[in-house]
Amino acid sequence: MKTLRELISLQDMSFGKMSDLEIIYEWFVRNNKEQEGLDLIPRLAKSQAEKIQNKYAYAKSWIPMLPDLYYIIKNKEIASHLNRLQQCCCLDYPLDKDKKELEWSKENIHNKIKVPKLFFRPTIDYLKKYGIEFLE
Numbered sequence: 001m002k003t004l005r006e007l008i009s010l011q012d013m014s015f016g017k018m019s020d021l022e023i024i025y026e027w028f029v030r031n032n033k034e035q036e037g038l039d040l041i042p043r044l045a046k047s048q049a050e051k052i053q054n055k056y057a058y059a060k061s062w063i064p065m066l067p068d069l070y071y072i073i074k075n076k077e078i079a080s081h082l083n084r085l086q087q088c089c090c091l092d093y094p095l096d097k098d099k100k101e102l103e104w105s106k107e108n109i110h111n112k113i114k115v116p117k118l119f120f121r122p123t124i125d126y127l128k129k130y131g132i133e134f135l136e
Helices: 004-013 020-030 034-065 076-091 099-108 122-128
Strands: none
Touching: 004 020, 020 034, 034 076, 076 099, 076 122
16 A cells, blocks of 8 residues: 555656645555545535535624724725625635725725724734735
């Protein structure tokens, strides 16, 4: 039986680099463990479903309670964008998939706007993941 460690050593010596998933796949194939690999699918699906359910529960509990920045910020365009960013944060939506919002954030928030007094604080860390920080 080939161990993962042996496959990794072989991969290091080879010319082409294999991804982690390709190494794991090779381990299952070389050791005739395909059935065991297939048995992992329901467990992986359950894990993924639990993660999605947790995200949904988080969003469901927080989105209705987000402060509506239309009533706090005079500039309605800024309020609209910040409201959307709070929602994206609650949904753990990858901001890089929303190019318009990401570009607006980089151009208008980054070290130009102070954090509103009422604001969903986790959004601050969410934006930091994309290199966007509020003015201190």
